[in-house]
Amino acid sequence: MTPRPRHLPSEERRAxxxxxVIRLAASTNPEEITTSAIAARMKLxxxxxxxxxxxxxxxxxxxxxxxxxxxxxxxxxxxGAEADPLAxxxxxxxxxxxxxxxxxxxxxxxxxxxxxxxxxxxxRLARTLVENYxxxxxxxxxxxxxxxxVPPGLDIDAAATLFLGMVxxxxxxxxxxxxxxxxxxxxxxxxxIYRAGLLAAEHAQEGRA
Amino acid sequence: MTPRPRHLPSEERRAxxxxxVIRLAASTNPEEITTSAIAARMKLxxxxxxxxxxxxxxxxxxxxxxxxxxxxxxxxxxxGAEADPLAxxxxxxxxxxxxxxxxxxxxxxxxxxxxxxxxxxxxRLARTLVENYxxxxxxxxxxxxxxxxVPPGLDIDAAATLFLGMVxxxxxxxxxxxxxxxxxxxxxxxxxIYRAGLLAAEHAQEGRA
DNA sequence: TGTCAAAGTAATTACTTACTCACATAATGG
DNA sequence: CCATTATGTGAGTAAGTAATTACTTTGACA
Numbered sequence: 001m002t003p004r005p006r007h008l009p010s011e012e013r014r015a016x017x018x019x020x021v022i023r024l025a026a027s028t029n030p031e032e033i034t035t036s037a038i039a040a041r042m043k044l045x046x047x048x049x050x051x052x053x054x055x056x057x058x059x060x061x062x063x064x065x066x067x068x069x070x071x072x073x074x075x076x077x078x079x080g081a082e083a084d085p086l087a088x089x090x091x092x093x094x095x096x097x098x099x100x101x102x103x104x105x106x107x108x109x110x111x112x113x114x115x116x117x118x119x120x121x122x123x124r125l126a127r128t129l130v131e132n133y134x135x136x137x138x139x140x141x142x143x144x145x146x147x148x149x150v151p152p153g154l155d156i157d158a159a160a161t162l163f164l165g166m167v168x169x170x171x172x173x174x175x176x177x178x179x180x181x182x183x184x185x186x187x188x189x190x191x192x193i194y195r196a197g198l199l200a201a202e203h204a205q206e207g208r209a
Numbered sequence: 210m211t212p213r214p215r216h217l218p219s220e221e222r223r224a225x226x227x228x229x230v231i232r233l234a235a236s237t238n239p240e241e242i243t244t245s246a247i248a249a250r251m252k253l254x255x256x257x258x259x260x261x262x263x264x265x266x267x268x269x270x271x272x273x274x275x276x277x278x279x280x281x282x283x284x285x286x287x288x289g290a291e292a293d294p295l296a297x298x299x300x301x302x303x304x305x306x307x308x309x310x311x312x313x314x315x316x317x318x319x320x321x322x323x324x325x326x327x328x329x330x331x332x333r334l335a336r337t338l339v340e341n342y343x344x345x346x347x348x349x350x351x352x353x354x355x356x357x358x359v360p361p362g363l364d365i366d367a368a369a370t371l372f373l374g375m376v377x378x379x380x381x382x383x384x385x386x387x388x389x390x391x392x393x394x395x396x397x398x399x400x401x402i403y404r405a406g407l408l409a410a411e412h413a414q415e416g417r418a
Numbered sequence: 419t420g421t422c423a424a425a426g427t428a429a430t431t432a433c434t435t436a437c438t439c440a441c442a443t444a445a446t447g448g
Numbered sequence: 449c450c451a452t453t454a455t456g457t458g459a460g461t462a463a464g465t466a467a468t469t470a471c472t473t474t475g476a477c478a
Contacts (some may be wrong), residue, residue, distance in 0.1 A: 007444050007455045029324050031240040035436060047438075048456050056436065108324050115238050115317050115382050127385055158398035161378045164397070168381060169374020175323050176336055189367035190374070197406025216425045244466060256468080257426050265466065387453050424474085431468065442457070448450090 013052045016042050018062045025105025027196045030112045035059075060122035064113065067106055068129040071099055075136065086145035086198070089163070090191060092136075096167055097187040101180040134160050144198075154201050166194055224260045225251050227271045234314020239321045244268075269331035273322065276315055277338040280308055284345065295351035295407070298372070299400060301345075305376055306396040310389040315381045343369050353407075363410050375403055 006017075020041040024033050035056055039046040053059050078091040100107055113126040137160040144150045170190065174183045217225075229250040233242050244265055248255045262268050278321040287300040309316055322335040353359045379399065383392045 005445075010350060010454080013455085028326055029240075029321075031238075031318060031321075032326070034434085036434090046436090047458075047460095050437065051455060054459055078340055104303075110328050112238075112240075114381070115252065117237055117241070130381070130385060143251065155398050161382055161395060162375060162399050162402050163378075164381060165374040165376070165378020166371060167374070168377035169370045169372075172323075172339070172373060172377060173370055176339060186367065188372060189364050192364065193367055193403075193406040193410045195406075196409040197402040197404075200405040200409035201402045202405060205249055214475075219425080222425085243464085245464090254427055255466085256428075259467065260425055280443095419478100422476095424476100426473070427471085429469085429471105431474085432466095435463080436461100436464070437463105438461070439459090440457105441459105442455105444453100444455075446451100446453085448452105 010052045013042070013044075014062055017049065017052065018066045021059060021063045021109075022066070022103055022105060025109050026103065027105075030109045031107060057120050057122050059114065060109075060120070061125060063109065063123035064122050064129065067100060067103075067110070068125060068132070070133060071106075071129070072136075075133075079136070079140065084141050084149070085147060086133070086149055086195065088140050089137075089144075090195070092140075093163065093166065093191060093194075094184075094187060097170060097184055100167070100171060100174070101183055104174065104180065107168070130164075134164070136202055137163055141198075150198050151201055154198060159198060159201075162194065162197070166190055219261045221254075222251070223271055226258065226261065226268055227275045230272045230318075231275070231312055231314060234318050235312065237312075239314060239318045249337070266329050266331050268324065269318075269329070270334060270406070272318065273331050273334035273338065276312075276319070277334060280315075280338070281319065281341060281345075283308060284342075288345070293358070294356060295358055295404065297349050298346075298353075299404070301349075302372065302375065302400060302403075303393075303396060306321060306379060306393055309380060310377070310392055311385070313383065313389065316377070333373050339373075343373070344371055350407075359407050360410055363407060368407060368410075371403065371406070375399055 017038055020038050021033060024037055024041060028037075035049050036046045038059065039049045042049075049059075049148050053062070054109055075092045075093050078095040079088040081090040082091050110126050110129070113120075113123050114130075116123050141150070141154070141156045141159050145152060145154055145156065170183050173186060174180065176184075226247055229247050230242060231248055233250060237246075243400050244258050245255045248258050248269065251258075258268075262271070283304050284301045287304040288297040291297040291300050319335050319338070322332050323327075323339075325332050345367050350359070350363070350365045354361060354363055354365065379392050379396055382395060383389065386392075
């Protein structure tokens with residue numbers, strides 16, 4: 001077996017760095033992840049990192065792309081395998097929770113990027129991910145309404161917001177209890193209530209302008 | 210009218226500092242709020258801050274106490290004014306959203322504290338707030354179940370988690386769109402679905418252990 | 419009015435951060 | 449095998465951080 005070469009091509013180092021950030025974020029406040037910490041986990045010098053990334057935000061861009069690609073691919077695969085829109089939504093939701101259980105730092109990183117003051121490229125990627133996610137939700141919800149499995153008056157935007165909130169609520173519980181297995185179990189229980197809300201939501205808001 | 214004295218008692222300066230942090234957090238990433246920035250907003254030197262707080266985390270403690278006191282007092286007042294448990298929940302929810310609209314930095318600060326690695330006093334205060342909030346939710350939900358306004362099989366813990374998630378989802382939308390008025394409007398629409406979910410949730414989960 | 423402690427300043431501390439640079443080493447292709 | 453280029457090192461840099469310190473100002477009160 002060939003020994004691991006000591007100099008690796010830039011592309012592989014970039015992938016290594018992204019992975020290092022994801023794993024560091026699982027146990028550290030993302031804002032406190034320094035280039036030194038990333039380099040240390042890669043067994044490189046801090047300066048060597050800048051052979052592969054022009055700036056620290058470029059690392060964050062790589063991370064956000066990684067998250068976006070993997071998360072969207074997963075929910076598309078899961079949702080695509082279900083014929084019933086409600087089953088697709090449930091698969092998306094449970095798949096998302098699994099993703100977070102596997103990579104607990106991800107929601108923290110997302111939130112951290114989104115609340116950065118300036119308009120960094122990494123922040124834009126994070127926002128785009130949320131938008132793409134929302135679009136997929138609304139598409140499936142619209143299909144459900146068209147097929148008549150949810151009431152015609154269901155407020156699709158509100159349902160999408162609540163869906164994302166459902167994930168966030170579980171993340172917050174996870175942050176407090178720190179138990180991934182519990183998060184998955186809670187997910188199913190929360191889904192029951194959400195699903196009931198979709199099916200029973202009052203039709204069209206009448207009255208007040 | 211007496212001119213504002215140039216030396217103020219420590220207690221007043223502490224209150225000023227807390228207010229300064231709350232307002233700074235509305236437009237800045239809380240992690241990036243420096244003692245210099247706080248002092249600047251108070252029109253003081255950076256060093257002067259440490260006449261009133263022994264350490265920076267002590268400032269965060271003051272902030273978390275401020276949040277805890279104000280938020281819990283508000284939701285208790287609103288919920289206490291309603292006889293019907295569901296009306297109480299709705300008042301709590303809308304009051305919470307109003308609170309966030311008034312102080313947009315608050316949820317960001319909370320999240321920032323909760324994900325700090327070490328066990329700082331400020332972090333403990335943040336977690337205690339979430340726990341107290343959850344306890345109030347569960348108490349009202351239990352009352353609703355006892356009065357029969359929600360099905361006897363309603364999963365109260367899951368309902369509380371989803372309630373907190375509902376708030377979080379709105380915060381995330383607010384983070385992306387940056388429109389407080391819209392957040393309040395969305396809140397009512399999301400509430401419709403949540404409420405329907407409470408009322409219609411399947412009774413007791415039968416089957417699998 | 420003079421005294422004195424509390425409150426404020428300006429400069430400085432030790433430390434951390436992202437990023438750079440001169441130089442060394444490893445991989446690769448003629 | 450040698451020359452070239454990509455990758456890595458170790459020691460920097462400048463900018464910022466929380467906290468400290470020697471000294472001044474302020475305000476209250478005997």
